[in-house]
Amino acid sequence: MRSRKVRIAVVALLAIIGLGLVGQSLWIPLKAELAQWLLQRAWAQTQVSGQRVKPWPWADHYPVARLLWNEQGIDQIVLAGDSGNVLAFAPGENLTARGIEHAARIISGHRDTHFRFLQRVERGELFTLEGEQDRRRYRVSDIRVVDADRVSIDPSDAPDTLLLVTCYPFDALTAGGSLRYVVSAVRVETDNVAQAGRSSPFSGTVGGMDADAERTGT
């Protein structure tokens, strides 16, 4: 009889902890989704007012850009800063790099929430980055995996470049590895997408580049 009580207690404990963990872990992607919805509104207000708008009253961050990949229907609001508490809600832009004139812009996101789509990105794809005043288009020129323990980015070395950073490998179960998946995209003139694509230093490396340019050229 006593062993049965113990067993029931164990089962109950397991179930409670299990449910707790499931709830806690599912809250993460849910929060990521919900936040984007609220952020879209904050971003719209930012564009109208030109002021920093907090997405919700107690938030300690604000949107700075909107990242679009039209072909795949990706549309995400980017927050200021790339520390952990920001990335829980949205991709975040590195402010050190942003603070340097003519430097690369670096946006990081979690590989298991917002930036999961990065694994589908291929060279030649076009991204749009919408700022408060302008829209910029970037063409993916390079994709690689780097070891964050061994390398850092020198943003002033890569003017007019957009770097999308997430953890790697995409299907790793735990967080905290040192590998990063880095997608670099070079800015192209909006009016002149096909032209710029051809004259990019990376042309010739992607066979379908011209076809791509025709498809997306506006």
Add this chain to the structure above:
Amino acid sequence: MPTLTHFISVARMLVGALLLIALEVPAAQVLGGDEIGSGSLLSRNAQGEIEALPLLSTDVEIEITGPIARTVVTQHFHNPGGQWIEALYLFPLPQDAAVDRMRMQVGERIIEGQIQERAQAKATYEQAKREGRRAALVEQDRPNLFSTAVANIPPQGEVSVRIEYQQSLAWRDGEFSLRFPLAITPRYRAGLPEPEFLIEADSTLGDGWSILPGERPNRIPLGDAQPVERQVRIRARLDAGFELAEVKSHYHEITRSAGEGQAVEIRLKEASVPADRDFVLTWKPVPSQLPGAALFSEASEKGRFGLLMLTPPTLEGWQAPAREVIFVIDTSGSMAGQSIRAAREALLAGIDGLNAEDRFNIIEFNNDAAQLYNGAKPADRSHLAEARRYIQRLQADGGTNMAPALDLALAADGEGQRLRQVVFITDGAVSEEAALFAHIHRQLGDSRLFTVGIGSAPNSHFMAEAAVAGRGTFTYIATPDEAEASMKTLFAKLAQPALTHIEVESEVESEVEGDGITEPAPAVVPDLYAGEPLVLAMKLGSGANQLRLKGRIGDTQWQQTLQIESQDSRRGIGIDWARKTIAQWQRARSRGVTEEEIRQRILPLALEFHLVSPYTSLVAVDVTPVRPQTEDLAQKALPGQMPHGLEVKKLVPLAQGATGYLSTLLIGLLLLASALILTLRTRGDRTDGACPS
């Protein structure tokens, strides 16, 4: 005759151009940094591929004098092909090292690097290029990568490159360490839209990976996994300036013998070592409870120079004197969000670092300044608790007005005997630097000023200069994530002043003016703290033969007399003084010194001491005359490039990009599943029990 020379050079250029076309490579070949070994000579072969010329041997001679090391590296390369080639020489430098001499020997020709004014160096180079002579402009485009082009390496010929550089050594955990790069690690620099460095018209060196030596030196470079054996001869002369307790080479076996005076001679035991790890040497002094002092000097045609090194006590048990610490924190609107949270954390860490005998106060400022107490209070339990509550309540709002806060922090003078440290934390860009600087200078008195800049905005030059004037240090925190660690290091240091109120005097025999110590760098002598030595460079008059040092350990007077050696044979002391003086002048703008005066101060020093600075470049010109060579066809025009000077770039670490919720989810599901299984099995047991047997 001039016409003939002209004709030959034109003809050579024409043939060269034809050859270029003939050799033209189908696609732009990217020269990645991961192809660069430690000290590499790279060229392009007929197929357009980048090839590293085989390195035959490396000779390294290191002369360590107290806190500085001077290294002479000679590397011998071999051209295995049957063609004249042009190559790019790359050498990874340790952090904080600068090349001041370079010499290349190609076949019988010697190319000597010379320091010239920037514009003139460029002109020299252009002229030599026009005349068809071999020349190269030396670049140090990143602070730790030295590169230059070498023209005309004969087939099967040998090239030797000899460079000399000087560096300040790092003191950590009670010991000095020196690293000579034998292995390097790559750095990711993103896909570049524009080539940054051209070896030829159609290839880039800046693209993709580049090298960052010294960061993680113990890893094998990418690519070839097989360890390469290299002929490396390393000799070092170590004159530490203190009694050595230990000399250790971390990855290579060494032999040690007594040299002249106190010096120790060190050699590698093996003539050939695997090129997979750097040569790392560390040495530490015999532990002591008192600070130590050593003086090195050098006399040359440039004058007489001295380098004074004070080492902190390393033995446990000495008592740091009580202090008065004033924390000043910027609570303006720009600090909102992560910055203010980081600053709050930092302040809490600072409060925790106080001893019971210390006194403290906190001042916050935005539009106005407000202080926690009217005058500093003892760091007892009740005051600390009060301070913690005050810190938790700090909110960022309003403008940035520093002057009232500085008035509060500096005006109220402490109780005389205590060491007064003002820690000034801000993210604000400073305007009206000169006025603010004068303000600080007027009010500073005996207070020490430690400035901390958070974020990308702070005016580093100003804050560094203010700290130097205030006998303190400047701490730069790029992102709020780094705040806690950086501030902890700073506060740990501040808690242990080992020697304060240091004065250096010379005993001069004659009464001639300027015969004692002149132009010390830093101009104001800071305090000595446990954990790092204090280094002071100076000019010495010819009559100076003794230095007297005075200081205070808590409230005890400390004094030591040092003899200036008559031989004055240490190399590099003068250069070290010049480098420190140049660095000092580079910051002088924030004191209100004009651009023109700064230039006039730096230029002669840089030229005299062979230093690359914002105003000077190293240019390599052909010293021996060119012999006519009909085979000399593969010469290609090098694009003229200006060195970028020595600006230190901001590096951004890659953010952590995963939540890892899947593993939590999986564990949760596993627990649920096991609960389910257990429930089912319990049911099964009950049925079994109910069954009549």
